[in-house]
Amino acid sequence: DTEVTQTPKHLVMGMTNKKSLKCEQHMGHRAMYWYKQKAKKPPELMFVYSYEKLSINESVPSRFSPECPNSSLLNLHLHALQPEDSALYLCASSQDQHNEQFFGPGTRLTVL
Amino acid sequence: QKEVEQDPGPLSVPEGAIVSLNCTYSNSAFQYFMWYRQYSRKGPELLMYTYSSGNKEDGRFTAQVDKSSKYISLFIRDSQPSDSATYLCAMSGGYNKLIFGAGTRLAVHP
Secondary structure, three states, X not given: OOOEEEEOOEEEEOOOOEEEEEEEEOOOOOEEEEEEEOOOOOOEEEEXXXXXXXXXXXXXXXXXXXXXXXXXXXXXXXXXXXXXXXEEEEEEEEOOOOOOOEEOOOEEEEEO | OOOEEOOOOOEEEEOOOOXXXXXXXXXXXXXXXXXXXXXXXXXXXXXXXXXXXXXXXXXXXXXXXXXXXXEEEEEEOOOOHHHOEEEEEEEEOOOOOOEEOOOEEEEEEO
């Protein structure tokens, strides 16, 4: 099973809202990632968790807060977002840092 | 200069054609090379994964890596309208961080 699941599929939020994106994988992968993708652009890395510890933060604004409750789950907490944060948010996982990454279907976020 | 260069296209071909997609890169530390297919408004789907130089074949898809030239290719044989998508090359030196090309938009018309 090479599946990464993400919920919700779509999310519309106001600039004062707090919401969370969720990601889950049951492949036993030990590295999990959050990416942001704008239209007609490649994915941009935001965060990497390796063995449940944050290993890379690509200078992401603090209004995005990642969390890795266990080796199968990854959350992205959102607070006080801006309209320019509207994008497709992708989760990915890999067996470890040397292996290929598998992506989920994404959450399409719209900030009003 | 970007670390990974990929022609964004669009590339339009007739059904049944052989498609060649390419990326060049500048970082000689890259050892892991991937090709992803992304349909509109969906997540990227891994098509091919190659370590170091060489060829890899999977059905209608062949991936080639030439590290001496810093050049990778994806060939699609007998292309189908269902192959119409954006194809992203990606590569890494082995420390989690993937570097993506811009993506090539491919349209296969019947």
